[in-house]
Amino acid sequence: MIQLTNKYSIDESAAYIIADKKQIQSIDLSQKERGFAEKMLENKSKLVHINSFHKSSFILLVNTEKDEFTQLEEIRKSGNKIIADIQELNLEKINIVNLSSEKFTYALCEGIMLSKYGFHKYFKDKEEKKSSLKELKIVSNNNDKTKVDLLNALITGVYHARDIVNEPLSFMTAQKLSQEIERIGKETGFRTEVLNKKQIESLKMGGLIAVNRGSTHPPTFNIMQWEPENAINEKPYVFVGKGLVFDTGGINLKPSGYIETMKSDKAGGATVIGLMAAIAKAKLPIKVIGLVPATDNRPGNDAYVPEDIITMFDGTTVEVLNTDAEGRMILADALAYAKKYKPQLVIDLATLTGAAVVAVGENATAIMGNTSKEIEILKQTGFEVWEKLVELPLWDEYKELLKSSVADLKNIGGKYAGAITAGKFLEHFTDYDWIHLDIAGPAFTEKNDSYRGIGGTGVGVRLLFEFLNKKRNN
Ligand code: BES
Numbered sequence: 001m002i003q004l005t006n007k008y009s010i011d012e013s014a015a016y017i018i019a020d021k022k023q024i025q026s027i028d029l030s031q032k033e034r035g036f037a038e039k040m041l042e043n044k045s046k047l048v049h050i051n052s053f054h055k056s057s058f059i060l061l062v063n064t065e066k067d068e069f070t071q072l073e074e075i076r077k078s079g080n081k082i083i084a085d086i087q088e089l090n091l092e093k094i095n096i097v098n099l100s101s102e103k104f105t106y107a108l109c110e111g112i113m114l115s116k117y118g119f120h121k122y123f124k125d126k127e128e129k130k131s132s133l134k135e136l137k138i139v140s141n142n143n144d145k146t147k148v149d150l151l152n153a154l155i156t157g158v159y160h161a162r163d164i165v166n167e168p169l170s171f172m173t174a175q176k177l178s179q180e181i182e183r184i185g186k187e188t189g190f191r192t193e194v195l196n197k198k199q200i201e202s203l204k205m206g207g208l209i210a211v212n213r214g215s216t217h218p219p220t221f222n223i224m225q226w227e228p229e230n231a232i233n234e235k236p237y238v239f240v241g242k243g244l245v246f247d248t249g250g251i252n253l254k255p256s257g258y259i260e261t262m263k264s265d266k267a268g269g270a271t272v273i274g275l276m277a278a279i280a281k282a283k284l285p286i287k288v289i290g291l292v293p294a295t296d297n298r299p300g301n302d303a304y305v306p307e308d309i310i311t312m313f314d315g316t317t318v319e320v321l322n323t324d325a326e327g328r329m330i331l332a333d334a335l336a337y338a339k340k341y342k343p344q345l346v347i348d349l350a351t352l353t354g355a356a357v358v359a360v361g362e363n364a365t366a367i368m369g370n371t372s373k374e375i376e377i378l379k380q381t382g383f384e385v386w387e388k389l390v391e392l393p394l395w396d397e398y399k400e401l402l403k404s405s406v407a408d409l410k411n412i413g414g415k416y417a418g419a420i421t422a423g424k425f426l427e428h429f430t431d432y433d434w435i436h437l438d439i440a441g442p443a444f445t446e447k448n449d450s451y452r453g454i455g456g457t458g459v460g461v462r463l464l465f466e467f468l469n470k471k472r473n474n
């Protein structure tokens with residue numbers, strides 16, 4: 001938790017944000033330390049750590065020559081470096097003293113708090129792994145708590161999203177995921193309704209049922225609701241997340257080298273859950289619904305097989321030609337289900353295709369949809385929070401690739417444009433303003449990536465929380 005304070009002692013460790021080297025003068029340092037800091041900042045270095053033994057002082061010089069968004073991102077990354085030193089020295093407290101612009105304070109706190117995250121549950125000595133940092137205080141004279149509250153809510157949301165992604169199937173089956181959603185809902189304030197296998201069957205969610213058939217664990221369909229009395233919107237924003245708790249590929253089994261990260265195939269769902277948690281905790285005055293269809297995809301005895309024809313929730317028939325294209329099968333049912341809310345806008349998130357990673361890389365999200373206005377706003381927000389979006393087209397021609405000779409649609413396209421044909425498939429099940437985010441690249445990282453950490457990144461939570469906050473301020 002980030003706190004606000006208006007008093008602090010110069011004997012406490014602190015991070016100072018400055019925009020001009022001259023500001024070093026106003027920091028409590030010895031003559032020699034000051035000389036050292038000046039020399040360091042003279043060179044390329046933008047972050048200096050002065051260890052005075054009784055306290056640490058971090059001096060962060062903002063690079064004002066760069067554009068604003070790059071500045072903010074460099075500050076978040078400095079937060080990661082600061083956390084590394086804090087860990088090393090076992091520091092428990094740090095103050096943020098900003099001698100420059102206020103927005104830098106939040107970026108630094110964000111970088112520190114997101115870097116502090118760790119998934120330690122399964123270590124025997126988990127206490128040892130925990131971050132030493134217990135207190136992060138912003139030194140400030142104005143008592144505007146709102147921004148700090150928003151940031152704390154957001155960080156809670158990202159932590160939940162990461163935790164969910166990082167849990168393996170040995171713990172997190174679809175039913176366990178539902179229990180986690182209920183628990184997080186109670187903790188943060190949103191309402192949860194879980195549909196069980198029977199209910200899913202009586203609703204005829206054919207896509208979700210088909211994908212689940214090879215598993216011994218039942219599927220769930222999770223509905224989260226945040227409907228505050230002071231909502232500014234009549235029609236809700238609906239977020240749909242792929243909750244594939246493990247994707248073996250099914251009968252089209254994934255080979256090694258491809259299967260090992262597939263606990264992260266629930267990352268879209270995890271983001272929706274984390275987002276709902278952040279929204280509820282921040283008490284945003286916006287009506288929001290979260291939908292997460294959940295199952296694992298397995299080649300068990302009764303698994304669906306290529307050439308099966310599946311009747312989906314909305315009656316569309318789908319010829320399955322690859323059981324590994326399962327995400328679109330469960331999302332299609334959720335997207336069709338979303339129609340009943342008469343939504344303002346639906347945004348789905350999914351680790352949907354390897355093709356999206358090939359197209360835009362591991363650090364960017366592929367964005368597609370039918371509302372260019374909202375896509376533009378989201379792309380802009382992507383730069384601000386540094387969760388960047390690359391737009392792919394949904395031209396009619398691509399729909400041709402999904403034509404089947406025996407059913408309304410095939411579940412795979414051709415050899416090329418795999419991220420787009422997946423998007424076209426989903427589009428078929430929408431009749432409202434809609435955006436699709438393929439997060440297959442950035443959802444999970446196998447090597448430490450600054451404040452994004454290792455494992456689940458929670459990508460999308462910061463993006464969409466900021467997006468909604470813009471709606472509120474409009
Ligand atoms: N979950 C995968 C996509 C994925 C791949 C996510 C790599 C993260 C990293 C998805 O279910 C899948 O298997 N997609 C197939 C689709 C194909 C069969 C049309 C793919 O991308 O190969």
Ligand code: MN
Nearest residue numbers: 247324325326
């Ligand atoms: Mn798959």
Ligand code: ZN
Nearest residue numbers: 244247265327
């Ligand atoms: Zn998948």
